[in-house]
Amino acid sequence: GRPNVGKSSIINALTNSERVIVTPIPGTTRDAIDVPFEVETEGVRSKYILIDTAGMRKARRVEDSVEFYSVQRAEESIVRSDITVLVLDAEMGITEQDKKIADVIVQNRRACIIVVNKWDLFDEKVRADREEEIERRNRKQRTEGQEKTMTTLIEFGGWVQKKLFFLDYAPVIFTSAKSGFHLDRLLEAVRYVAAQLQQKIPTAILNRTIRDAVERRQPVSAAGHRLKFFYATQVRQAPPTFLLFVNRDELFSDQYKKSLTVEMRKAFGYEGCPIVIVPKARPKTVESVRKLKPSNKNLVGRMDAHRAARHERYSRKPKKKSREN
Template identity: 40%
Template structure:
């Protein structure tokens, strides 16, 4: 960066006592902001410089934003926060995942929408992977990027940092350049999983099956080598997940990095293969990686590897355990493999192609709306604020995976349980059983109330 050139500025904003200062300290890797479990401790802006993946940027911790004047410092804090919002290039809006959306969160969200600046919602205090679903309700605030984190448990921070640097212009230029050089006639596949699950041996079994390795080509990340492979006329680019994460000044621990190294490959992939060790079943680490896949709406295949080490009854138990632990990834088919004995390799490649094609599937508008009408006849959505919820019309958006825009009367009234009910039934009725689908709700008549 040239002297005098403005550094990319990230402002951490939110109401008091949601963990803004704790997040600030985690991002810069030192205890600079005072952290206390009482509202209003941070009264002024605190600025520091940090970096991630070799990209430097400024981070600003702001005071807790409140709209009332019950605190004598409130008007001063509001003025400082509003000035920082104007100066920042990106806003990280911190909310409390345990408390859920509050009226003040909604007021702050409305203010941030008016700025038209990029906003990442960091849902803090999600200290257990099984509680990540609590973060879903924060999509109601109207922002596309919602990341569950725990500043105490150091969870989700790598994903948040990845999201931040994606907004930095120099980083974006690099990504665009890399994509221009990519050939578009192959399926990009990321093989991910915890250490020793058998990822490398599985890839070797795939490459050795037909021995038609086209070439070893340098990957888009300098520290990796991606592998191009062809079988029966279909090309695959297997993304190497080793060595992606560069060391940062922020010390997050070995386990944190093992998750972080998978993030970039998942982001780039058309299909993600999650490898589970049959002798261990789905572990907490596997749940974390599956969460990364699910939150990005990535087509996926779950591989239970090393099946030759188990008896038939033991294997049945493992399959059921994997389904139970990774219930949120229920659209991903399960393939049983033994890399050592080359069992299940052909089926895996077939499933990769199948889920890839499902992710590109287009659904007619008439078919979509008939399906929604049929689903609602099975189970009406619960009432909201004493009024029935209505779905007027739906249409599919461009791109992949399949995303459907639903015009409704009250978008905030559609809660997770009913949204999942819609998703699961739409998959069945539209032939998208193995595709991640995204439902976007848009209210039509909030102004009338």
């Protein structure tokens, strides 16, 4: 996340300790810090490594070489993480830099959870707006022409996913590191996304799902070609990667891949996980070995002689046996 959005505060709140330094000054964290963390849920103990990263500013605002390498190590932390938690500032909203950081996560195909921190600053205002909306509905007051006021976390979450549309597979959690609001839900989201990453889809069910999706919607082709699906298999779990054997891989545009991932999410979930589809064209025809003409003349001569010998052997008339007196 950007500087001063509360990344270090969330880690301290989760671990119930002052593991990392927290100050109101942006850019306090200068390096990626690994924090081992264990939590027990329903008798099951889970182990995690939380990586506290430096705030990622715009490239033109990086002041010195220390901050440059801090940002670089933060990007390296995204690459080596299993799940990336993108922290946003509820007070600042979604900025252009937030979108650029989200794009780094998408480019590296990392599982992701979006956390809107500092929600305690808006909690009272949202409650007041909700009560006002309830009173307006009770009075049956019309609000035509007025912009609808968001009063629930579901509506705010939909707004966040609309702004970060290229990261719409990531669940949105509203938290407050100061009050501890919804930090338990953040841990639940981490466990859930981790379980989604470990899915292994049975090949038969996978093929049936993709075949139905292709039959329902064919890709757009300027030449009028029709996509023919042959076979699919899962080749990787994190990120979920699927190899599709088809007749024409050039028909797979980004838009059509997006359409297939939507159908796969409906069938298999994969919330918080990027789905990677790799189309592979199968050869149209395979030339028969019998049709291949040998280039060696000597070999042709030996083959002709062999055929002639066989013909002579099988064309001989059998000798008549003499009868004994």
